[in-house]
Amino acid sequence: MKMRPARPLDAARLAYIESTQPMSAHWGEKGMAGEIANAASRIWCWEEDGEIVGFLALRLAAGFCEILNLAVLPAACRKGIGFRLLSHALRNVRESGGTAVTLEVNVRNHPAIALYTKAGLTETGRREKFYDGKDDALIMGADL
Ligand SMILES: CC(C)(COP(=O)(O)OP(=O)(O)OC[C@H]1O[C@@H](n2cnc3c(N)ncnc32)[C@H](O)[C@@H]1OP(=O)(O)O)[C@@H](O)C(=O)NCCC(=O)NCCS
Numbered sequence: 001m002k003m004r005p006a007r008p009l010d011a012a013r014l015a016y017i018e019s020t021q022p023m024s025a026h027w028g029e030k031g032m033a034g035e036i037a038n039a040a041s042r043i044w045c046w047e048e049d050g051e052i053v054g055f056l057a058l059r060l061a062a063g064f065c066e067i068l069n070l071a072v073l074p075a076a077c078r079k080g081i082g083f084r085l086l087s088h089a090l091r092n093v094r095e096s097g098g099t100a101v102t103l104e105v106n107v108r109n110h111p112a113i114a115l116y117t118k119a120g121l122t123e124t125g126r127r128e129k130f131y132d133g134k135d136d137a138l139i140m141g142a143d144l
Pocket residue numbers: 021022023024025069070071072073076077078079080081082083084104105106109110111112114115116118
């Protein structure tokens with residue numbers, strides 16, 4: 001079990017993991033590779049037995065952190081991996097001088113909303129019909 005930053009060669013595996021989770025962002029391998037290479041981006045991976053089973057991606061700019069993508073393989077869910085990724089990311093951002101975090105989540109995505117709430121984030125706003133003109137997005141955030 002290991003937390004580590006994503007490397008360029010991880011792009012295909014991370015794209016595969018997001019493809020198993022309909023509620024995650026879907027960047028694809030090319031988008032993932034671009035994000036790994038982006039200087040404002042931070043992506044952490046969680047490995048089990050040498051294989052990545054979950055990741056979290058954020059951007060940090062001017063002290064402001066936005067969580068952009070998070071997914072755990074279905075078979076690895078409910079084992080504390082999402083919470084470990086999120087806690088690690090928030091600690092890292094705080095240590096880097098970040099002062100606030102924000103994200104968008106589908107109002108129907110109860111597991112993710114429960115995870116963010118457990119980590120101390122609260123609802124700060126709502127975007128109506130944000131996802132495909134249907135579901136609202138909750139905006140959640142916290143000061144760090
Ligand atoms: C959201 C997600 C990352 C959670 O990962 P995970 O490793 O299963 O989460 P954890 O095991 O660390 O759970 C931490 C907390 O999240 C909440 N949670 C996670 N899965 C849940 C579920 N299926 N139902 C209700 N609450 C859930 C609980 O509060 C849990 O705390 P608890 O174990 O003390 O009850 C995972 O379900 C996932 O990949 N979902 C699809 C992608 C997605 O929604 N990404 C976020 C987009 S904004």
